[in-house]
Amino acid sequence: MKQALGIDVGGTKICASVINEKGEIITEVEKYETPKSLNGIKDIFKNIISKYENDVTSVAFATAGAVNNECSKVISSTGNLVEGYRTIEFTKLSNKPVYVENDANAAAWAEHIIGASKGMANSIMLTLGTGVGGGIILNNKLYKGKSGSAGEMHFKMYPDKRRHCTCGSYDCFEAYASGTGLKITAEEMLNDKNVTTYDVINSLKANDKKMTDVFNKWQNDILMGTIGLCNIFDPDCVVFSGSMAQFIDTDYIEKETNSQIVTQPTKILKAQAGNYSGMIGAALLALGVN
Amino acid sequence: MKQALGIDVGGTKICASVINEKGEIITEVEKYETPKSLNGIKDIFKNIISKYENDVTSVAFATAGAVNNECSKVISSTGNLVEGYRTIEFTKLSNKPVYVENDANAAAWAEHIIGASKGMANSIMLTLGTGVGGGIILNNKLYKGKSGSAGEMHFKMYPDKRRHCTCGSYDCFEAYASGTGLKITAEEMLNDKNVTTYDVINSLKANDKKMTDVFNKWQNDILMGTIGLCNIFDPDCVVFSGSMAQFIDTDYIEKETNSQIVTQPTKILKAQAGNYSGMIGAALLALGVN
Structure with missing residues (x-):
């Protein structure tokens, strides 16, 4: 069975593992803090690739930032990574073919092949974390624009609200x-600058009325966006x-x-x-699994 | 050159003409008021089709309402047409192959083949009239979901505005x-229930300040939607x-x-x-022009 080296590049962590055509992780996942310098990032890439490239048919990156249609470079900068990140010539990092994809797109592909949207031609993935990522699969293909x-x-x-x-x-x-x-939303509704996401989630368990209202407002906004999509x-x-998805009542959102x-x-x-869906999805794309 | 009979079915009018592979209208466009009864609509279809079907390779409908992926029937009712409209078995109306498409989708296809978006793989069409229609072309294909x-x-x-x-x-x-x-929007901003769309458009020419503010609010809402898309x-x-598109400042919307x-x-x-882009687009789709 063919296998690819999957490398996930996020703002805080870089992860890597060899992944096979079934989307299975077959080496222990290596984890690094994302360096604050471009050379630091390049050094980690070099070390990982030299360690595994003889064992794989391709190298697959799932990265923050938009990736071109040729899946070879990052075309728009991402605030989470160092300046100059998009100058990296990914295809020159290995003797093996290198495939690059946006992390949310790659994760959507993993769901399409081995996850929640398996067997469905048209799916939208929303990754709810610190920010919101999106991946669009249409007619069984990743839609890139x-x-x-x-x-x-x-x-x-x-x-009309002017929320930045x-x-x-x-x-x-x-x-x-x-x-x-x-x-x-919590700050606005509670008039408290110090309230945190954690405070809201934690208070839900205690059935706190105000916090439940805040949560419901947040979930309702997600519902409104979902209806449009x-x-x-x-x-x-x-x-x-994403990390925030666990709190959502998908049955409620589906019904509404x-x-x-x-x-x-x-x-x-x-x-x-x-x-590790980003890393897995990038590897599946690089391996041509569809 | 192959040609199709194009029939456009709207809430107020039914139009029909023979159309060739270049998207050219080659017979005088027939126009009928849309009957208020299902049998009335069917009778018009029969008359038009019997008159032209020997001259064409296929019959193409551009219709209000959503049309299934097989392009054979209307799957969701439209308030503008009589109840039971979607029970029509379009494919049985002619001896020739019958092709049905939603009117906004068909119009988007006409723009893609012979109009504004010619040569572009990915385009979104927004038809601004009494309502808003949408047509999506992705990777040179009509996207239907x-x-x-x-x-x-x-x-x-x-x-949060609760506008119905x-x-x-x-x-x-x-x-x-x-x-x-x-x-x-004009009613809300001017606190006047009797103001019309025509009043706003007409007052623009006279540089009426209040009406210009109303128009700019409307155009800004269109801009906000366009940014998202x-x-x-x-x-x-x-x-x-659509009829309202002529008033829009596309240079401004593009820049913003x-x-x-x-x-x-x-x-x-x-x-x-x-x-007649709906009728033309349906004919081009029926003729396999892409």
């Missing part, structure tokens, strides 16, 4: 549906992944979505491909 | 960006069509969109395939 950067979940939720968004604009879905969005895409499913959309009923699911 | 009903531009604009939408839900893009949306799809272009999106720059264009 004209440049490779499609799937940015920066559509306006409340274009990480994209430089304001009022985007990400600014409401992310973990950071939950904190800001279902009317636009008529997908087989929407998959929620299907009662409001004009397209046909959609499944709302939680991701199943695990914490 | 799991059931055929994709491209419904019912994503939430202001999920024709879809049965509220606060959708359609409820703001349509001609009807402009009237309601460009971040989601990273399209080559967004094409505005490209200053706010995180994806790569997009063209904002006005439709060029004319008033």
Whole structure:
């Protein structure tokens, strides 16, 4: 069975492992803190690749930032990684073919092949973490748009509220549906600058009324965005992944979505491909598993 | 050259003409008021088809309502047409192959083949009229979703405003960006129930300050929706069509969109395939022109 070296490059961690065509992780996952310097990042890439490249048919990166349609380089910078990150010539890092994909896109592909959206031609994945990532699978293919950067979940939720968004604009879905969005919703509703995402989640268990209202507002904003995506895409499913996805009531969102959309009923699911879905999805893409 | 009979079925009018592979209208366009009865509609279909079917290789319908992925029947009712419309067995109406497509989808295809988005792989068309229609072309193919009903531009604009939408839900893009949306925005801003879309448009020419503010609010809502679609799809272009599109400043929307999106720059264009683009696009689809 063919296998690829999967390398996941995030703002805080770099992970790597050899992955086979079934999407199975077959070496212990190596983990590094993401260096603050470009050379530091390149050194980690070199070390990992030299260790494994003889055992694999290709090297697959799942990375923060948008990746071009040729899957060879990062085309838009990401605030989480050092300046100059997108100058890296990924294809020159190994003697083996190198494949690069955006981490949210790669994770959506892992769900499509081995996870929650397996067997479904059209799915949207929303990764709810500090920010919001998006991956779009249409007609059993990853949809990348004209440049490779499609799937940015920066559509306006409340274009009159002027809540700042990480994209430089304001009022985007990400600014409401992310973990950071939950904190800001809590700040606004409780008039308390010091409240944290953790405070909200933790108080839910104690049935705190105010915190439950905050959580419900956050979840309702996610529902509103989901309804729009279902009317636009008529997908087989929407998959929620990321650290914040565990708190969402997908049954509730599915019921409400299907009662409001004009397209046909959609499944709302939680991701199943695990914490390394980005690395796994990139490897599956590099191995041509579809 | 092959030719198809194109039939456009709208809430107020039914139009028909023979159309060739170049998208040229080659018989005088027949026009009928849309009957209020199902049998009345069927009778018009029969008359048109019997007159032309010997001259064409196929019969192509562009119709209100969502159409299934097999392009054979209407799957969701449309408020503008009589009850039971979707029970029509289109494929049995002629001895020739019959092809059915949603009118907004068909119009988007006409723009893709002979109009504003010609030569571009990924385009979104927004038809601004009494309501808002949507057509999505991705990777040079019409995107229809799991059931055929994709491209419904019912994503939430202001999920807290409770402006009713024709879809049965509220606060959708359609409820703001349509001609009807402009009237309601005018009602709200001017506190006048009797103001019309025509009043706003007409007063623009006279540089009326209040009406200009209303128009700018409407156009800004369209801009907000466009930014979201460009971040989601990273399209080559967004094409505005329909009776309200003529009033939009596409240069302004293009400049503002490209200053706010995180994806790569997009063209904002006005439709060029004319008033019969739905009929033409359906014929081109039926003739396999791509």
